[in-house]
Amino acid sequence: MGQTTDPRQPFVGLRAIVxxxxxxxxxxxxxxLAGQGARVAxxxxxxxxxxxxxxxxxxGVDVSDDDTVVAGVAGVVDAFGGIDVLVNNAGIGAQGTVADNDLDEWRRVFDINVLGIVRVTRAALPELRKSEHAAVVNTASVAATAGLPARALYSASKGAVQSLTLAMAADHIREGVRVNCVNPxxxxxxxxxxxxxxxDDPxxxxxxxxxxxxxxxxxxxxEVAGAIAYLASPLxxxxTAVALAVDGGMQNLRLRPLDA
Structure with a gap:
């Protein structure tokens, strides 16, 4: 099909979950996404x-609870008639070194930040496969690619999100489903x-x-929303398989100090 999407309203007729x-x-x-024409859940x-x-x-969906995820996706299909775009943005933060969080906290953060993407995506995939403009965008982080102090658990979870994004992109590109992530x-x-x-001193x-x-x-x-919309857009x-940094140059620039 030729590209006839209005660049000002690229999501008209599309149905999205965020x-x-x-x-x-x-x-x-x-x-x-709603402002650019999508119906958004x-x-x-x-x-x-x-x-x-x-x-x-x-x-009302808890991405760590498979029953609510499945029910939520079914509710969107009932309300909208299908799914074209999925933005896996739900996540929680964590502070500390590798020694500062107990194993229950490690499991909790991975259950939401990584397995939450797994639960929602696999529930939505049957509908995404039917779409002519299927796109999945995951929210990762600069913490996936830059070593930040006191962010061991968070960084590990977001590194997993970036790797999962690449694997999903490989698995589903021939099904017509594009998968990317943003790294804010x-x-x-x-x-x-x-x-x-x-x-102590905010x-x-x-x-x-x-x-x-x-x-x-x-x-x-x-700014992050703009990057997500770009990756999700039919335009x-x-x-696909892109990790788009939205970090003011934090990952890639090495500037001299201002007083140098």
């Missing part, structure tokens, strides 16, 4: 989806704000995080 879509990067993504914990802005449709730098999200609030900690990124500030949720039909 996990972890009630706040932060997920909410920004859900609103952007938000998967998040039941208490988080009760007051979503229109036209988003909320489903430190983003100005509610989770990061909570970390800053717990710091202002100094924010300044340190800003300085760590070459462009001198935190990444915005809207990007030849883009």
């Amino acid at each position: 996990t972890g879509g009630a706040s932060g990067i997920g909410l920004a993504t859900a609103q952007l 938000v998967f998040d914990l039941p208490g988080a989806v009760s007051d979503l802005p229109e036209p988003l449709v909320g489903f 730098g430190t983003a100005d999200t509610p989770w990061v704000s909570r970390l800053l609030d717990r710091a 202002a100094a900690e924010r300044a340190a995080l800003n300085a760590r990124q070459p462009h001198g500030r935190l990444v915005s949720a809207d 990007s039909g030849s883009t």
Whole structure:
């Protein structure tokens, strides 16, 4: 088929799921996709989806619970008639060295950050395979590719997300399903704000995080959403197996200090 998609509204007629879509990067993504024409279902914990802005449709889904995932995907199919785009954004953070979190915490973070992607994707795959514009976008992190202090557990989980993305892309490209991921730098999200609030000197900690990124500030949720929308768009039909950094140059640039 020839490409007739309107570049201003590339998602018209498409149906999307965004996990972890009630706040932060997920909410920004859900609103952007809806603004570009998609019908968007938000998967998040039941208490988080009760007051979503229109036209988003909320489903109470815990990505660590297979029963709610399967029910949520079935609900989207009933409501929308199918699924074209899946954004696996749900995740939790973790701090500490390899010795600082017990094994239960390691299992919990991997269960949400990695197995959550597995649960939702495998439930959605039968519908994605039917779509002419099927796309999956996973949210990884710069922590997958850069060694960050006191982020051992989080980094390991996001490294797994990036590797899983590549394997999924290989498995499903001949089924017409593109799979990519975004690697945000430190983003100005509610989770990061909570970390800053717990710091001894929140202002100094924010300044340190800003300085760590070459462009001198935190990444915005809207910037990450824009990258996700690009990867998910029918206009990007030849883009697959890509890990797109949205990190202000944190991973790849090596700038001299300003006072050098």
